[in-house]
Amino acid sequence: ETGVTQSPTHLIKTRGQQVTLRCSSQSGHNTVSWYQQALGQGPQFIFQYYREEENGRGNFPPRFSGLQFPNYSSELNVNALELDDSALYLCASSLPEMGGDNTEAFFGQGTRLTVV
């Protein structure tokens, strides 16, 4: 059973640039969610993808966008980077319905993005 993997692990970008983060979901999981964890805070939901479609979105501006591919892997794209986008970005894979035995979300190790 393969786990959730994210790349890259660390990234430094300049304000105004664009960034793409990648995530491979756990075997058997077809739902991928992205979270932003700022320093000293808990993860904040960005959006979720299921069957290659966005399936729910948190309070993040449109410059945060994503994709899901047929193999269930996913990308998070952020345009026009701002200093406040500096954070740990976490990808989580799960089954479409959580809330029962063995349906919890599994997280990757995260990508640490620094915007300077």
Place this chain on the structure above:
Amino acid sequence: DQQVKQNSPSLSVQEGRISILNCDYTNSMFDYFLWYKKYPAEGPTFLISISSIKDKNEDGRFTVFLNKSAKHLSLHIVPSQPGDSAVYFCAALEYGNKLVFGAGTILRVKS
């Protein structure tokens, strides 16, 4: 507006004693709760969960208690071990498969 709150930023406990981590929530529609543990440079790992139809769930040294009337849950770790030192996040499952996290509590278990 924080819907899930962990009001203790940190907790220090002696090895072998009980660790109690607390979590409060404001949304009465939440009906499933999870605890995740996070070590530095790793992603959060699932620890234990509880449905609102229960008031207690145990898994080895870990027990989660839910008090729906008080909108409060707690995680008990007995006995605490140095390897339990990590950040613990309380999360609620919102409609649409979205996890709403608290800010986390840093647990330090001293040997």
